[in-house]
Every structure is written in structure tokens, then in C-alpha cells.
Amino acid sequence: MRQLAAGLVIMVLAVTGCAATATTASSSGDGKSPATATSHTATAGTGLGGLPTSGAPGLAQWVVDGTFETEGSPAHPLSGVVTFSDSATGHVVNVTVGTSGKFSLGLVAGTYTATGKTTHNESPCSAPVTVTVRAGQLTRVSLVCQAS
Amino acid sequence: MANPPGRFLLYCITAIVPAVGMIAATAVTASARTTATVTARPSASAEAGALAKTAIEKLAVGQHPLNHLVTSPPGKPKGLTKVQSTNWSGYADTGSSFSKVSASWTEPSVTCSGSQEQLAAFWVGIDGYSSNSVEQDGTLVECYRGRAYQYSWWEMYPTNAVQVVGQTVAAGDAITSTVTRSGTSYTLTVTDSTHTADSFTETETCASCANTSAEWIAEAPSGSSSIYPLADFKSWTASSASVTEGTTSGVISSFTDDEITMVDSSSRTKALPGSLNSSGNGFTVTWERSS
Numbered sequence: 001m002r003q004l005a006a007g008l009v010i011m012v013l014a015v016t017g018c019a020a021t022a023t024t025a026s027s028s029g030d031g032k033s034p035a036t037a038t039s040h041t042a043t044a045g046t047g048l049g050g051l052p053t054s055g056a057p058g059l060a061q062w063v064v065d066g067t068f069e070t071e072g073s074p075a076h077p078l079s080g081v082v083t084f085s086d087s088a089t090g091h092v093v094n095v096t097v098g099t100s101g102k103f104s105l106g107l108v109a110g111t112y113t114a115t116g117k118t119t120h121n122e123s124p125c126s127a128p129v130t131v132t133v134r135a136g137q138l139t140r141v142s143l144v145c146q147a148s
Numbered sequence: 149m150a151n152p153p154g155r156f157l158l159y160c161i162t163a164i165v166p167a168v169g170m171i172a173a174t175a176v177t178a179s180a181r182t183t184a185t186v187t188a189r190p191s192a193s194a195e196a197g198a199l200a201k202t203a204i205e206k207l208a209v210g211q212h213p214l215n216h217l218v219t220s221p222p223g224k225p226k227g228l229t230k231v232q233s234t235n236w237s238g239y240a241d242t243g244s245s246f247s248k249v250s251a252s253w254t255e256p257s258v259t260c261s262g263s264q265e266q267l268a269a270f271w272v273g274i275d276g277y278s279s280n281s282v283e284q285d286g287t288l289v290e291c292y293r294g295r296a297y298q299y300s301w302w303e304m305y306p307t308n309a310v311q312v313v314g315q316t317v318a319a320g321d322a323i324t325s326t327v328t329r330s331g332t333s334y335t336l337t338v339t340d341s342t343h344t345a346d347s348f349t350e351t352e353t354c355a356s357c358a359n360t361s362a363e364w365i366a367e368a369p370s371g372s373s374s375i376y377p378l379a380d381f382k383s384w385t386a387s388s389a390s391v392t393e394g395t396t397s398g399v400i401s402s403f404t405d406d407e408i409t410m411v412d413s414s415s416r417t418k419a420l421p422g423s424l425n426s427s428g429n430g431f432t433v434t435w436e437r438s439s
Contacts, residue, residue: 058282058305058367060271061234061375063411091375104413106234106375109278135242135278136231136406 028077061106066141068116068126069099076143077101080118084131087111109135116143161348166237178284228424229406235375237419237433238365238374239412240277241391241403248392249274250326251430255298255340258382260291266379266438267291269301269367272325272389274334277361277406281305281354283337286325287317288369290377304354310369313338314346321346326386329359362391364400364432368410376407377411377438378418387430401428412439 001088029095068082069075084093088110097103097116112131125145132141260266285302288310300314300323311384317323321342323346328335332355340346345391364386390402396402400425410419418439422432 058237058284058310058370059280060240060277060278060408061370063232064416081223088183093304104415108280136229137406138232 007140013044038041059108060135061108062135062137062139063104064107064131064133064139064141065102065104066102066114066143068103068143069101069145071144071146075144078116078118080116080121080145082116082141083124084112084114087113107133108148109133114141114143116145118145151226151311153236159337167259188397199420201240207262208401219362228401230409230427231406232386232411234413235368235370236365236408237367238408238421239389239400239405239424239431240361240363240365240408241400242361242406243403244360246274246391246393247311247329247394248327248390248397250324250391251386251389252322252324253384253386255287255317255319256289256320256384258289258291258296258298259380259382260294261380263293264291264377264438265292266357267369267376268379268381268384269365269369270323270381270386271363271365271367271382272327272386273317273363273365274327274329275339275358275361276305277363279358279360280292281307281357283327283329283352283354283357284333284363285327285338287321287323287338287340288312288377289381290333291368296379297327299346300338300340302335302348302350304339304352305337307354311350313350314343314347316343316345318343318348329357332357343377354386362393364389364431365408366435369439370419375439378435381435381439383432383434385430385432387425388404389429389431399429400431412437 273284
């Protein structure tokens with residue numbers, strides 16, 4: 001165990017040295033905790049709790065609120081998964097949507113493509129929606145599941 | 149670096165192989181990532197390993213939005229705008245060509261409850277508000293199994309993840325953080341006047357950084373896919389805040405400034421910034437909930 005710990009320390013020293021000629025490198029503990037009560041989960045499902053995120057440490061993340069529902073009138077809320085794909089990098093953030101059909105997450109400023117699929121379907125049932133997240137602004141997204 | 153070149157190269161090679169493996173592992177499936185990151189920590193002596201693993205994990209995130217649209221606020225009048233973020237609370241000045249940001253604070257006392265890992269970072273920085281990089285330094289508190297660990301650190305994202313320097317930061321320490329830019333060179337300085345071993349100065353280069361914002365922030369740091377629960381820091385007061393944009397130096401209120409409230413998925417406040425003081429160079433962020 002001691003050798004493993006020493007090895008990991010050497011690893012991080014070397015990686016940080018390679019990456020940024022860091023003067024020092026050690027970090028905080030990595031114990032992962034059970035997810036807190038939330039209606040949202042992220043793609044990786046690491047159980048850290050909190051909001052899904054674009055995984056960009058340090059950058060400001062702005063509120064994105066949305067709805068996922070059937071087409072037609074009246075529309076009905078849908079549960080499932082909404083996927084945000086960064087148009088530039090392809091990075092994906094998934095948000096689980098509960099029965100309310102409402103979801104919320106934080107994304108850094110940028111342009112994303114959002115699609116939704118219901119709990120029992122493998123393929124997205126909504127047309128892709130382009131979502132532009134701007135700094136300091138609330139972004140609202142409405143995804144409509146089209147009848148097949 | 150004190151290491152001879154040969155040893156340095158060996159460290160790099162030693163690190164890159166497992167790091168690449170971790171990157172590959174984290175890219176495969178959710179279950180694989182979970183497996184890779186959940187590790188028991190049997191003793192305090194093993195913490196360094198766990199810490200290192202966290203750093204590796206962060207380096208391996210590989211989900212950086214490198215080509216995001218950079219949106220400087222054109223024609224935005226000076227004055228306060230209140231905005232909401234899911235991970236930041238504090239103040240940000242927006243504009244162009246920021247070259248210095250600084251503030252002082254007394255390191256908060258943190259209450260750690262339960263076994264859930266919680267984090268809170270206090271920092272000053274340039275960029276990150278609307279751009280795809282952030283040059284920042286400050287202090288960090290981690291609640292791990294009910295105990296608080298506090299650090300000094302810097303980061304040049306996306307070049308690297310958080311670089312922890314000092315590990316003896318404690319509640320009550322007198323901290324001053326500064327980021328200064330000269331051309332493409334950034335000097336990151338944290339001074340812990342109480343525990344001086346935590347102090348450092350680091351110089352880094354970034355040719356592509358936008359320099360379009362300067363911030364004073366209490367942050368809920370992000371992991372690979374989620375925002376960590378925000379550690380209960382009660383309150384964090386930034387004072388003597390200063391900033392330079394172009395050739396003009398001033399305080400927070402001297403430039404276009406946004407007051408940023410941190411909220412959760414239900415729009416409930418997690419951390420609330422108070423108003424700027426009468427000098428425009430200080431404020432207090434109050435913790436309200438962890439997640």
C-alpha cells in the first residue's frame with residue numbers, strides 16, 4: 001500500500017511537471033460519496049452529488065433550465081434523458097429528467113446540440129435543438145418528443 | 149525544477165502510461181469510471197496517494213470546451229448586473245485586456261458534516277466568465293469524512309488542473325491572492341501571512357487567454373462530471389480587491405461588474421454575495437446550502 005501511494009505521488013508529480021512545469025503537486029482526497037438527492041444525474045455517474053456539469057473545472061457554469069414533453073396540445077411531460085453535446089468538442093452531458101418533464105443543469109458558455117429520449121426508447125425522439133449558453137444568462141430549452 | 153532532466157523524463161514517462169490508461173478508462177463507460185474513482189482511504193498516510201489520484205483524475209477529464217465562443221460583452225454599460233451560476237458566487241468584472249486582479253481574505257472556518265466529500269474554493273482570477281480559460285489562485289477547503297483539509301493552489305485551465313501548493317492553510321489565516329499578467333506571462337501569487345509555507349509565486353504562459361474578465365469567487369469545484377457539494381464555509385469576505393484593465397486600475401465597482409449568486413438545480417441559493425462595500429472593493433459571500 002505504501003508503495004502504491006508513493007507511486008501515485010510520483011505519477012502526479014511527473015504529470016503536473018510535464019503539463020505545466022508545476023513547482024509542486026499534490027492534491028486533495030478523492031473519496032467519492034453517495035449522490036445527494038437530486039433529480040439529475042450526469043453521464044459518468046460518479047455519484048458526487050450536485051448538478052451535472054460540463055466537466056470544465058474553474059470555468060463559470062450558467063443555468064440551463066428546460067422541459068421535455070410530448071408534442072401536441074395539451075403537451076404532457078416526459079421522463080427520460082436529455083443530452084447536450086458540445087458542438088465544438090463533442091463533449092456530452094446527460095441529464096436525467098423525472099416525471100415532471102423539467103430539468104436543470106450548469107453549462108459553460110458555448111453552443112450545444114440538445115436531444116431527448118424517453119425512458120423506454122433507445123433513440124432520441126426529439127429533433128436536435130441548438131442551444132447557445134451565454135455568460136451570465138439563464139438559458140431555457142424546450143424539447144418536444146415527436147410522435148413516431 | 150530541481151530534478152535532473154533524466155529523472156524528470158522518467159517521471160513523465162512513469163506518469164503518462166497510467167494516466168493514458170485512466171483517460172481511456174474514463175472514456176469508456178459510466179460504470180468503468182465509477183469503479184476507477186471509488187477508493188478506500190484506510191489511513192492518513194495513504195491520503196497522499198488518494199490526493200494524487202484525484203489530481204490524475206482531473207488531468208484526465210479531457211472534456212474541455214476548447215473552442216467555445218468567446219463573448220466579451222459589447223457595449224455593456226458599467227454597472228451592476230445580478231446573475232446566477234451553478235458553481236460560482238462573488239463578483240466578476242468584464243471587459244477586455246485585464247492584467248491584474250487581487251484580494252485579501254481571512255480563511256474561513258468550515259463546518260464538515262457527514263461523510264460526504266465537500267469542497268469550497270476561494271480565489272481571484274482572470275477569465276473563465278465567458279471565455280474558455282481561467283488563470284486563478286487562492287485557497288481550497290475539502291471536507292473528507294467529516295474533517296477539513298485546507299490548501300493553497302493555482303490553476304491555469306485548461307493547461308492543467310488545480311495545482312495544490314500549501315497544505316497547512318487553516319481557518320483564520322491571512323490570505324492575499326494576486327494574478328498579474330504581462331503580455332502572455334501570468335504571475336500567480338498566494339501569500340499566507342499566518343502559515344508562510346503555504347505562500348508561493350508561480351509564473352505561467354498563455355498566449356491564447358482572452359483576458360476578458362476578472363473575478364473574486366467562492367466556487368463549488370467540479371469533478372469529472374458533477375459539481376461537488378459546497379462545503380459549509382459560513383461566510384467568505386474578500387477585501388482590498390483591486391483590478392487593472394488596460395491602463396486603468398481600480399476596484400471591483402470601477403468596471404462593469406456582475407454579482408453572481410450560486411444556485412442549485414431548483415434555483416435555491418447555495419451561496420449568496422452581499423453588496424459591495426462603500427469603497428467598492430470588498431464583499432461577503434454567505435453559504436446557504438451544500439447542494
